[in-house]
Amino acid sequence: MNSFNTIWAKGRGDRATWLLWGLAAAFVAYTFATGGYLIAVLQFALIYTVLVTGLNIFMGFTGQVSFGHNAFAAIGGYSSAVLTTTYGWEPLPACLLGLAGALACALVVGYPVLRLRGHYLAMATLAIGLIVYEVAVQWQSVTQGYMGISGIPPIGIGSFTIASDRALLVFLMIVAALAMLSAAGIRRSRLGRAFVAAAGSEDAARALGIDVARYKLTAFMISAAYAAIAGSLFVHAVGFVSPEVFGLPMVVMSFTMLYVGGIGTIAGPALGAIIISVLPESFRTFKDYQDLAYGAALIVILIYAPRGLASLPELSARWRRRSA
Amino acid sequence: MFNLVAQSVLSGIGIGAVYGLIGIGFCVIYNASGIVNFAQGAFVMLGGMLTNAGMTKLGLPLPLAAIGAILIVAISGVVLERIVVRPLWNRGSTMFVMILATLAAQIVVERITQILAGDQPRTLPVFTDLPPLRLFGFAINFQFLWILGCSALVIVLLGLFFSSTRTGKAMRACSINRDAAALQGIPVSRMLALAFALSAALGAFAGILITPTQYTAFNVGVPFAISGFIAAIVGGFGRPLGAFAGGILLGVAQALAIVLLGAAFKNVAALSILLLFLFVRPTGLLGSAK
Numbered sequence: 001m002n003s004f005n006t007i008w009a010k011g012r013g014d015r016a017t018w019l020l021w022g023l024a025a026a027f028v029a030y031t032f033a034t035g036g037y038l039i040a041v042l043q044f045a046l047i048y049t050v051l052v053t054g055l056n057i058f059m060g061f062t063g064q065v066s067f068g069h070n071a072f073a074a075i076g077g078y079s080s081a082v083l084t085t086t087y088g089w090e091p092l093p094a095c096l097l098g099l100a101g102a103l104a105c106a107l108v109v110g111y112p113v114l115r116l117r118g119h120y121l122a123m124a125t126l127a128i129g130l131i132v133y134e135v136a137v138q139w140q141s142v143t144q145g146y147m148g149i150s151g152i153p154p155i156g157i158g159s160f161t162i163a164s165d166r167a168l169l170v171f172l173m174i175v176a177a178l179a180m181l182s183a184a185g186i187r188r189s190r191l192g193r194a195f196v197a198a199a200g201s202e203d204a205a206r207a208l209g210i211d212v213a214r215y216k217l218t219a220f221m222i223s224a225a226y227a228a229i230a231g232s233l234f235v236h237a238v239g240f241v242s243p244e245v246f247g248l249p250m251v252v253m254s255f256t257m258l259y260v261g262g263i264g265t266i267a268g269p270a271l272g273a274i275i276i277s278v279l280p281e282s283f284r285t286f287k288d289y290q291d292l293a294y295g296a297a298l299i300v301i302l303i304y305a306p307r308g309l310a311s312l313p314e315l316s317a318r319w320r321r322r323s324a
Numbered sequence: 325m326f327n328l329v330a331q332s333v334l335s336g337i338g339i340g341a342v343y344g345l346i347g348i349g350f351c352v353i354y355n356a357s358g359i360v361n362f363a364q365g366a367f368v369m370l371g372g373m374l375t376n377a378g379m380t381k382l383g384l385p386l387p388l389a390a391i392g393a394i395l396i397v398a399i400s401g402v403v404l405e406r407i408v409v410r411p412l413w414n415r416g417s418t419m420f421v422m423i424l425a426t427l428a429a430q431i432v433v434e435r436i437t438q439i440l441a442g443d444q445p446r447t448l449p450v451f452t453d454l455p456p457l458r459l460f461g462f463a464i465n466f467q468f469l470w471i472l473g474c475s476a477l478v479i480v481l482l483g484l485f486f487s488s489t490r491t492g493k494a495m496r497a498c499s500i501n502r503d504a505a506a507l508q509g510i511p512v513s514r515m516l517a518l519a520f521a522l523s524a525a526l527g528a529f530a531g532i533l534i535t536p537t538q539y540t541a542f543n544v545g546v547p548f549a550i551s552g553f554i555a556a557i558v559g560g561f562g563r564p565l566g567a568f569a570g571g572i573l574l575g576v577a578q579a580l581a582i583v584l585l586g587a588a589f590k591n592v593a594a595l596s597i598l599l600l601f602l603f604v605r606p607t608g609l610l611g612s613a614k
Contacts, residue, residue: 065420112603119360119561122423123553124602127595130550134595138588248546252431255424292435298428302421303411 054226340575
């Protein structure tokens with residue numbers, strides 16, 4: 001796990017990395033010019049970038065496991081949806097309240113849950129995700145159950161709303177870039193080094209005076225915050241929310257993105273989110289095949305390329321060294 | 325009111341026995357390999373769906389269709405082990421990667437089933453089509469008796485298998501210490517495949533037993549797997565008898581939650597039990613307290 005974190009630093013400036021970024025930039029430019037449906041796909045990818053970047057802080061940096069981050073996305077998403085439609089709030093305060101709610105939940109839930117390890121931790125977080133899903137289905141007076149809430153206004157402040165597709169795309173690109181930059185900042189800070197130390201060996205980290213339990217909780221809350229923001233962005237971008245949006249497939253998809261891109265790297269989440277959103281486009285009309293493709297792709301990647309695409313530079317460098 | 329509660333406790337015991345069988349499936353694989361197989365629900369779903377397909381598509385009688393389904397599911401358990409688990413196992417992947425891979429396998433199986441069989445819920449006929457027995461004012465239907473009888477039989481057979489046969493003893497040796505077992509000449513990797521076959525067959529059997537009282541569809545697997553997992557945790561992970569007891573506790577708790585609080589609280593009750601045990605007593609009912 002630990003060495004994953006250095007991949008990005010090593011790989012920077014490598015030709016393969018630049019090629020990938022060039023391709024990504026070309027794709028974004030092309031989408032921006034042609035518009036249409038691809039813009040929606042790219043918006044979706046950028047929102048997932050925020051979610052997966054948060055997940056990466058908890059799983060990649062800190063080496064923990066969470067199958068329940070859809071819970072925090074749901075808290076953020078539903079707060080935005082309910083407050084803006086039923087109570088007529090502005091999107092920004094609604095989003096902030098959702099964020100505060102998710103942070104509070106992460107604190108209360110994380111304190112006992114993070115004492116667990118291994119499959120106990122996996123199961124407890126999965127249960128948290130399922131409980132929130134269940135609440136979204138059953139609390140019909142607020143969430144309208146399976147019917148969902150529609151007519152959620154687009155993001156904006158006061159009379160200035162981001163209504164057009166292209167404007168939203170630019171806005172989401174800025175948000176996703178901020179998410180990645182902040183993750184890079186966290187990784188380089190004292191906080192991030194403590195996370196990585198805890199991932200490497202909890203005992204060793206403790207011996208160095210790192211309060212492992214507190215840092216794990218901090219990482220959990222930071223990643224919950226990213227998830228809540230992603231949830232809010234999602235409902236505002238789509239204008240609709242239902243429990244299905246935040247179900248188990250969301251968890252599996254975000255893991256697929258994390259592993260395709262490369263867990264523990266800074267660029268990995270964005271790379272994975274874009275690839276996983278764009279590649280199965282040809283399948284999109286067949287919803288069943290799409291989940292099938294995600295699942296199968298995840299298995300193949302776990303088996304053959306456990307470090308994902310962001311580790312390609314390192315792999316190619318090693319290959320070159322060997323052949324030289 | 326009392327009668328209603330007692331009646332629902334009875335039905336809870338029936339469902340709980342099925343959860344227990346699924347939980348035992350988790351334990352069998354966990355003991356042989358230390359792997360938690362999150363694709364366990366797929367076996368349960370496939371058991372019911374394949375039996376249904378055997379009866380409707382091929383016109384087989386129920387017992388034949390059920391046996392055929394159990395065999396096919398056992399084979400697919402081995403396939404899962406060879407294709408997904410074995411490569412990761414050989415590389416020494418972390419526990420989390422293993423969970424993720426089996427969860428992905430669960431989704432793949434689910435979607436393939438949906439594409440092949442459609443998303444219509446299906447069911448099986450009850451095994452004995454007679455009106456419920458009347459005992460002390462309770463109605464006891466025959467499917468309940470089938471579930472209890474069959475799961476008791478399965479547990480006795482499993483107990484005999486693990487205590488008296490060479491293969492069963494070898495599997496137990498693997499669960500105690502894999503390296504030592506390998507040094508004794510036990511083919512550890514074959515035991516892993518066997519554990520998957522056994523666990524898959526158990527899951528399929530559980531799916532066939534429960535389907536006549538409910539229904540089955542491509543997406544019933546995950547809820548069953550979660551219930552089975554909770555049963556295994558409550559029983560202290562890796563203890564088959566504990567898992568069975570945990571399953572019955574879970575089934576009864578769910579039934580009581582439905583009667584006393586409403587149907588919406590069924591899953592809330594199950595997940596609360598899970599969290600309670602994880603936080604307060606992670607070693608389970610039978611485990612020694614930390």
